[in-house]
Amino acid sequence: MKVTRRGLLPALAAGLTPAQAQQTAAPCVVGVSQERARALAPVLARRKTQLDALRAVVIEDGIGPTPGLPRR
Amino acid sequence: MSEALCWLPVSELASLLKRRKLSPVELVQACLQQTERMNPKVKAFLTITAEQALDQARAAEREIRGGRYRGPLHGIPYAVKDLIATKGIRTTNGSKVTAQWVPDHESTVTTRLHAAGAILLGKLNLLEFAMGSGQKGLQGPARNPWDLAYSPSGSSSGSGAALAARMVPLTLGSDTGGSIRGPAKSCGVVGLKPTYGRVSLHGVTTLSWTLDHVGPMARSVADAAWMLQAIAGFDERDPYAAQEPVPDYSKPLKAPVRGLRVGVPKSYFFNKVHPDTNAALQAAMETLRKMGVVLVDVNIPQAPLYSTASAVILASESAAFHRTRLQQHAELLDPLVRERLEAGATHTAVDYIHALRLRTVLLRHISQVFEKVDILLLPAGNAAPRLEEEIVGTDLPPDPPPAPRPDTFNLANVTGIPSLVLPCGFTPSSPRLPLGIQFCGRHFEEATLLRLGHAYQLVTDWHNQKPPIAT
Numbered sequence: 001m002k003v004t005r006r007g008l009l010p011a012l013a014a015g016l017t018p019a020q021a022q023q024t025a026a027p028c029v030v031g032v033s034q035e036r037a038r039a040l041a042p043v044l045a046r047r048k049t050q051l052d053a054l055r056a057v058v059i060e061d062g063i064g065p066t067p068g069l070p071r072r
Numbered sequence: 073m074s075e076a077l078c079w080l081p082v083s084e085l086a087s088l089l090k091r092r093k094l095s096p097v098e099l100v101q102a103c104l105q106q107t108e109r110m111n112p113k114v115k116a117f118l119t120i121t122a123e124q125a126l127d128q129a130r131a132a133e134r135e136i137r138g139g140r141y142r143g144p145l146h147g148i149p150y151a152v153k154d155l156i157a158t159k160g161i162r163t164t165n166g167s168k169v170t171a172q173w174v175p176d177h178e179s180t181v182t183t184r185l186h187a188a189g190a191i192l193l194g195k196l197n198l199l200e201f202a203m204g205s206g207q208k209g210l211q212g213p214a215r216n217p218w219d220l221a222y223s224p225s226g227s228s229s230g231s232g233a234a235l236a237a238r239m240v241p242l243t244l245g246s247d248t249g250g251s252i253r254g255p256a257k258s259c260g261v262v263g264l265k266p267t268y269g270r271v272s273l274h275g276v277t278t279l280s281w282t283l284d285h286v287g288p289m290a291r292s293v294a295d296a297a298w299m300l301q302a303i304a305g306f307d308e309r310d311p312y313a314a315q316e317p318v319p320d321y322s323k324p325l326k327a328p329v330r331g332l333r334v335g336v337p338k339s340y341f342f343n344k345v346h347p348d349t350n351a352a353l354q355a356a357m358e359t360l361r362k363m364g365v366v367l368v369d370v371n372i373p374q375a376p377l378y379s380t381a382s383a384v385i386l387a388s389e390s391a392a393f394h395r396t397r398l399q400q401h402a403e404l405l406d407p408l409v410r411e412r413l414e415a416g417a418t419h420t421a422v423d424y425i426h427a428l429r430l431r432t433v434l435l436r437h438i439s440q441v442f443e444k445v446d447i448l449l450l451p452a453g454n455a456a457p458r459l460e461e462e463i464v465g466t467d468l469p470p471d472p473p474p475a476p477r478p479d480t481f482n483l484a485n486v487t488g489i490p491s492l493v494l495p496c497g498f499t500p501s502s503p504r505l506p507l508g509i510q511f512c513g514r515h516f517e518e519a520t521l522l523r524l525g526h527a528y529q530l531v532t533d534w535h536n537q538k539p540p541i542a543t
Binding site: 036039040043044047050051053054055057059069070 | 374376377380381383384387411414415418419423426427429430433436
C-alpha cells in the first residue's frame with residue numbers, strides 16, 4: 001500500500017506511532033510504502049531540525065513592519 | 073625516468089612536450105603504469121581508457137612534431153569524475169542504476185579539454201550520484217593514498233585520490249556542498265570550485281541545479297589555473313552559463329599579493345576546529361602576513377543559515393531530479409542515497425521557495441563582506457576520517473549530529489562565489505594526513521584566489537609532499 005496524503009492521521013494510518021507522527025509533522029511520503037515510511041520516520045525527525053531552522057527565518061516582506069532579515 | 077614523469081607539474085611537462093623533449097606517448101604510458109600500480113590499492117579509477125588514451129597520445133605526438141602545438145594542455149593526461157558524460161565511454165555516476173550507461177553525447181568540459189589537446193586517461197570513482205556514503209561505491213570506495221584506511225573524502229573521491237597517488241596530473245571534480253574541496257583537503261591537493269556559471273555544467277549529472285559546480289583539481293594552484301583556462305567560458309548548452317569574459321588566468325600568478333585584504337571570520341567557522349587543523353591554519357595565516365597580506369577580522373551575518381538553505385535546496389532538487397530513478401530503481405540505490413531522496417521528497421514547495429529566498433538574502437550579506445576584503449579565509453575541514461567512520465546506510469548520526477565543526481563549504485555553493493582549497497600542513501601524529509586552507513573570493517574573481525594560492529605555494533612546500541605509497 002502506498003501512502004499518498006500528508007498529515008498526522010495518514011501517518012498513523014501508515015503505521016507510525018503517535019510519537020513518531022507528531023515528531024515528523026509530515027511523515028507521509030508520496031509514493032513510499034508503509035514500511036519505508038516507518039523506516040524514514042526518524043530520518044524525517046532529524047531533518048525537521050533543519051526545516052525548523054529554515055521556517056524560523058523571517059524575511060521582511062515590505063508591506064508592513066515585519067521584523068527579520070531585510071528582503072531582496 | 074618513466075616514474076619520475078608522474079611527479080612533475082603540468083608546467084614542466086608542457087615545456088618538455090612543447091620542446092619535443094618528451095613524447096605524449098611516453099607521458100601517457102608513465103601515467104598508465106603508475107595507475108596500474110596504484111589503482112588496485114587506491115581504487116581511484118572506475119574505468120581506464122588506456123587504448124583510447126594511447127591513440128590520442130600518438131595523435132598529439134604527430135601534431136606537435138608537425139608544428140601544430142595547441143597550448144599548455146596539449147599531450148597532458150587527465151581524468152574526470154564519473155558523472156561527467158563522455159561519448160562512447162561508460163559513465164556510471166557511481167551507481168548500479170546507471171552502471172552500464174554509455175552516453176551518446178560529450179560534456180562541454182571534456183569537449184574543451186579535448187580541444188586543448190589534453191588526453192583522457194579514464195573515469196574516476198565517486199560517491200553514488202555525488203551523494204552516497206563513503207563506504208559504498210560501485211567497485212568499492214576510493215581510498216586515501218596517505219593512509220588506505222582513511223577516506224579521501226567525497227564526493228569527488230577518485231579525483232583527489234588519483235592526484236595524490238600521482239596517477240594523473242589533472243582531474244575534474246564536481247562540487248555541490250564541498251565535493252571538490254573536501255577531497256582536495258583530505259588528499260593534500262588543490263581544488264577549485266569556480267563561480268556559478270563560470271564553467272558549463274552541460275553533460276555533468278545534476279545533483280542540485282542551484283548548487284552544482286564543476287571545476288579543476290590539480291597538485292598545484294598553477295596547474296589548476298591552466299585547467300580552468302581550458303574549461304571556463306560561456307556555453308549555450310548550459311542555461312546557467314555566464315557570458316562573463318574569461319581572463320588570462322596565468323597573468324595573476326605573477327602578480328604581487330602584498331596589500332591583499334583577507335577576511336578571517338571572528339565567529340562560527342572556526343568554532344570547534346580540531347587543534348591540529350587550527351595550528352596549521354594559524355601558521356598559514358602567519359605566512360600570509362609575512363607575505364604582506366593584510367588579515368582583517370570580519371563578521372559573516374547569519375553564518376549557520378548557509379547550510380540550512382543548502383540542505384533544503386539540495387534535498388528538494390535532488391529528489392526532483394532523481395524522482396523516476398527512485399520510483400523505479402530504489403532497491404539498487406545505496407541505502408543512504410535512497411533515504412536522502414525519499415526524505416527530500418517530503419519538503420514542501422513553500423520550504424523550497426523560502427530556502428531560495430533566503431539564499432538571495434545571504435548572497436547580499438556576502439557581497440557586503442566583499443566590500444571590505446578581497447578574499448575570505450575559511451577552514452577546509454579537519455583531517456580525513458577513517459573510512460569506517462563515515463556515514464553508512466541508514467545509520468545516520470543522532471540529532472543534533474555531533475558535528476566536529478561548523479560547515480565551511482556550503483557558503484560558497486549557496487552564494488556561487490569561487491572557492492579554492494590548497495594544502496597547508498599535516499597532522500602532527502601518525503597517520504600523517506593532509507590539512508587544507510580555503511580561500512573564497514568575489515564572483516568571477518578566480519584570478520585573485522589563484523594569485524594568492526600560487527604565492528602561498530611559492531613559499532611553502534606542502535603541495536610537493538608525496539604519500540609514501542606512491543613513491
